[in-house]
Structures are given as C-alpha cells and as structure tokens.
Amino acid sequence: MDQPAGLQVDYVFRGVEHAVRVMVSGQVLELEVEDRMTADQWRGEFDAGFIEDLTHKTGNFKQFNIFCHMLESALTQSSESVTLDLLTYTDLESLRNHKMGGRPGSLAPRSAQLNSKRYLILIYSVEFDRIHYPLPLPYQGKPDPVVLQGIIRSLKEELGRLQGLDGQNTRDTRENEIWHLREQVSRLASEKRELEAQLGRSREEALAGRAARQEAEALRGLVRGLELELRQERGLGHRVAGRRGQDCRRLAKELEEAKASERSLRARLKTLTSELALYKRGPVSGPSRLLSHAVLGGRALRFDPTAFVKAKERKQREIQIKSQQRNRLGSGGSGDGPSVSWSRQTRPPAALTGRGDAPNRSRNRSSSGNWPGYQSLPTTGPWLLLFLRGHRRRGKPPSPTPWSGSNMVSRRGNINHWNTYSSDHQVADMAEIDARLKALQEYMNRLDMRS
Numbered sequence: 001m002d003q004p005a006g007l008q009v010d011y012v013f014r015g016v017e018h019a020v021r022v023m024v025s026g027q028v029l030e031l032e033v034e035d036r037m038t039a040d041q042w043r044g045e046f047d048a049g050f051i052e053d054l055t056h057k058t059g060n061f062k063q064f065n066i067f068c069h070m071l072e073s074a075l076t077q078s079s080e081s082v083t084l085d086l087l088t089y090t091d092l093e094s095l096r097n098h099k100m101g102g103r104p105g106s107l108a109p110r111s112a113q114l115n116s117k118r119y120l121i122l123i124y125s126v127e128f129d130r131i132h133y134p135l136p137l138p139y140q141g142k143p144d145p146v147v148l149q150g151i152i153r154s155l156k157e158e159l160g161r162l163q164g165l166d167g168q169n170t171r172d173t174r175e176n177e178i179w180h181l182r183e184q185v186s187r188l189a190s191e192k193r194e195l196e197a198q199l200g201r202s203r204e205e206a207l208a209g210r211a212a213r214q215e216a217e218a219l220r221g222l223v224r225g226l227e228l229e230l231r232q233e234r235g236l237g238h239r240v241a242g243r244r245g246q247d248c249r250r251l252a253k254e255l256e257e258a259k260a261s262e263r264s265l266r267a268r269l270k271t272l273t274s275e276l277a278l279y280k281r282g283p284v285s286g287p288s289r290l291l292s293h294a295v296l297g298g299r300a301l302r303f304d305p306t307a308f309v310k311a312k313e314r315k316q317r318e319i320q321i322k323s324q325q326r327n328r329l330g331s332g333g334s335g336d337g338p339s340v341s342w343s344r345q346t347r348p349p350a351a352l353t354g355r356g357d358a359p360n361r362s363r364n365r366s367s368s369g370n371w372p373g374y375q376s377l378p379t380t381g382p383w384l385l386l387f388l389r390g391h392r393r394r395g396k397p398p399s400p401t402p403w404s405g406s407n408m409v410s411r412r413g414n415i416n417h418w419n420t421y422s423s424d425h426q427v428a429d430m431a432e433i434d435a436r437l438k439a440l441q442e443y444m445n446r447l448d449m450r451s
Contacts, residue, residue, distance in 0.1 A: 009075040010036075013086035020075060020084075020120075024068055031120060033086065033137055042118045042137035060124065060131045067133070071122055085121040089114045092121075092134060099132075262447050269440055276433055307439050315432040322428055 008021040016035065023030040027048040034041045048064035055062040062070070074082040087095065116139035124131040 007072060007075060011075065011084060013084070018086065022071060022075065027064060029064075029068060029071075031135060031137060033118065033120060039142050041140040041143065043140050044120075044135060044137040046135065054133060054135075058131050058133060062133075067122075070124065074122060081125050083123045083125070085123060087119045087121055087134075089117055089119070092119050095132070258447055262444060265440060265444050265447075269437070269444070272433065272437055272440070276437070279430075279433070307436070307443055311432070311436040311439055314435050315428075318431055318435075319428055 006021070006023050008019060011018055011020050016037065019034045019036060021030075021032040021034075023032075029046045029051065030043070031046070032041065032043045051064050051067050052061070055067060070082050073079040074084045118137045118139070120135040120137055122133040122135065124133065
C-alpha cells in the first residue's frame with residue numbers, strides 16, 4: 001500500500017491557521033505543526049509500534065499503514081469520517097473526563113513543559129461512535145533567526161543559478177519547443193486525416209445502414225403481406241376443402257342411392273322380363289300360375305315414378321289411337337249393324353249379369369281414360385302379371401246364360417267381336433310392356449353414364 005512520502009497542508013484549528021507537515025520514512029511517522037501567526041513549532045516522531053499500541057488502547061485497532069492513510073485523508077479532507085483537532089493538555093484532560101463521565105477535579109500544578117505541549121487528535125467517526133487518536137507533539141520553540149537567514153541565502157543562490165541556466169538555454173529551449181510543437185502538429189494533422197477518413201467511413205456505413213434498414217422494413221412489410229395472404233389462402237383452402245368434402249359426401253350418397261336404384265331397376269327389369277316371357281308363352285295351368293304368383297309375390301321391388309308416369313302416358317296415347325282406329329273400322333265396315341244394335345238393346349243390364357257388357361265397358365273406359373282404378377294399378381311384380389291375366393280372361397267369350405240362349409246368332413257375333421277385342425288388347429299390353437322395358441333400359445343407361 002502506498003505511503004505518503006511528504007505532505008504539507010494549511011489547516012485551521014479552532015480559528016487559528018496552522019501549517020501541518022507529515023513525513024513517513026519506513027516505519028516512522030514525523031509530524032510538525034507550526035502556528036502561522038506566532039511561528040511556534042511542535043514536532044514529534046512516532047514509530048509503528050507506538051501507533052498500533054495507541055490504536056489498541058482506544059479499542060479500535062488500526063495498522064500503521066492504515067493509520068497513515070487516515071491521517072492523509074484528514075489533512076486533504078477527502079473523507080468525512082476522519083477529521084483533525086489540535087488540543088492542549090488541559091483540553092485533552094477535559095475531553096477525557098467528559099468521555100469517562102467523571103467530574104472535573106482540582107487541577108494539579110503542571111510543569112511548563114506540559115502546558116507548552118500540543119496534541120494532534122485524529123478523530124474517526126463511525127456510525128454511532130467517535131474515536132480519538134491523540135498524538136503528542138512537544139514544543140520546539142520559535143525558529144532561530146540565524147538559521148532562517150541561512151536558509152534564505154541558500155534559497156536565493158539556488159534561484160539565481162536556475163535563472164542563469166534559463167538565460168543560457170533559452171534559445172535552445174525555444175528551438176526544442178518549436179520542434180516538439182511541429183512534431184505535435186504533424187501528429188495531430190495525421191490524426192485529423194485519420195479521423196476524417198473514419199468519419200467518411202462512418203457516414204457511408206450510416207447511409208448503408210439506413211438503406212439496409214429501409215430494405216429490411218420493406219422486406220418485413222412484404223413478409224407480413226405474404227403471411228396475411230397465406231392465412232387467407234389457408235382459410236379459403238379450408239373452406240374449399242370443407243365444401244369439397246361435403247360435395248364428396250353428397251355425391252357418395254347420391255352414388256349409393258343410384259347404385260341402390262340401379263339394383264332395384266335391374267331386379268325390376270329381370271322381373272318384367274320374366275313376366276314378359278310368361279305372357280308370351282300363353283295361358284299357364286293353375287298350379288304353375290299359383291307357383292309363379294308365389295315366386296313373384298315375395299319380391300317387393302321399388303320402381304321409378306317418373307318412368308311409370310311417362311309409360312302410362314304413352315300407354316294412354318297408344319290405347320286412344322287404337323280405339324280410334326277400331327271405331328273407324330267398326331263404323332265403316334260392319335254389315336249387320338241392326339243385329340248388333342239389337343243385341344245391345346236386348347242385352348240385360350250389367351247389374352243382373354255382372355259381366356255381360358264387360359268388354360264394352362273396358363274398351364270405353366280405356367279409350368276415355370276416366371277409369372281411376374286402372375290408372376292406379378301397380379306395375380311391378382305379380383300384380384302386373386295378374387292384371388295382364390285378368391285382361392286375358394276378360395278377352396274370353398262369356399259363358400252362356402239362360403236369357404241369351406235363344407239368340408245364337410247374336411251370341412256368335414258378340415263372341416267374334418270379343419275375340420277381336422281381346423287380341424287387340426293383348427297387342428296393346430304387349431306394346432305397353434315393350435315401351436316400359438325400353439324406357440327402363442334408357443334410364444339404366446343414363447345411370448351408368450352418370451356413375
């Protein structure tokens with residue numbers, strides 16, 4: 001730790017200015033205090049042992065080096081925790097009694113040496129206490145005038161010598177100063193050029209940094225715009241995917257329905273084909289008819305209402321056309337009109353016989369299209385077969401009755417007329433079935449093309 005080699009400070013003690021000189025040489029501390037007004041001097045020397053023993057007695061031990069630094073801080077007033085005071089012996093006794101809490105006793109006679117001695121007090125202030133380190137300084141008296149005059153003469157000689165050296169070396173000194181100043185100017189000029197170059201580079205870097213920041217801001221804006229577009233596209237993609245998923249599910253459902261309808265239509269086509277084959281083979285015996293009815297009756301198949309309505313309309317148009325053709329042929333080519341009209345007049349009412357005029361009623365209702373029961377008949381399965389067979393049974397000549405046995409000519413004419421009607425009606429039924437099969441095949445072809 002550094003120690004103060006020598007220090008002289010003007011310090012004011014109790015309103016009187018003093019000069020305090022401190023000298024540290026090794027482990028010895030030298031103190032000298034001089035009154036500026038009276039020129040009285042007090043001087044003392046203290047070794048490290050004395051200082052450490054003194055601090056130990058006060059209860060706050062300090063090493064010699066630390067004590068010297070505390071004394072220097074007090075002289076330079078660089079710390080508020082340490083201060084200095086200069087006391088006489090009487091002042092020191094009063095301070096001691098006050099600190100110990102005792103009453104001041106009678107002052108004993110003291111020697112002149114004690115009265116002339118001074119004590120330099122180093123005061124160390126801690127948080128809740130003040131510690132005093134007293135350093136005794138014996139009185140040295142006033143300085144000797146002879147000694148002072150000798151010191152003055154030596155100082156004057158030294159001053160003259162230094163002034164003579166300055167006069168001889170003034171020119172050299174100026175040249176050296178000029179040379180040093182020129183070197184300094186050249187060095188400063190080079191530093192100035194370097195600083196200007198550095199300033200230029202800094203400006204370029206600042207401009208480049210500004211451009212880079214602007215470009216970075218533009219890129220950030222572009223990135224934000226792209227992120228916004230990406231989020232919008234993702235949302236649109238999710239919505240489109242949802243709609244496509246719904247469309248796929250709907251189309252899958254429609255495909256399943258179309259496949260189910262195709263299966264039902266194929267089954268219906270197979271049924272109608274078998275019925276057509278049975279119908280083309282002609283009358284079937286009783287057990288075979290019942291067997292076919294039992295086989296076909298267990299199939300409850302679906303049908304297309306649109307195809308059924310279209311087929312029914314085509315059937316009605318064909319029946320109307322054929323009935324108009326029969327009416328034209330019957331009115332223009334029959335030669336026994338009176339016998340026919342007579343047979344119609346002499347025929348008993350339908351309520352008595354139950355079927356006497358069934359062919360005519362069937363033909364009239366078929367041609368007019370006003371029979372609701374006929375329009376509402378089912379067209380699938382065994383019901384169609386029974387409906388077709390019923391037409392064939394109605395196409396047979398009626399069995400003889402007692403009231404009609406006397407007129408054999410009229411009965412034979414009616415039988416021929418009914419046979420003709422039955423064959424025409426069978427042709428119409430065949431055409432209707434063919435039209436339905438054709439329409440059904442076209443509908444199935446459209447379903448195949450759609451799937």
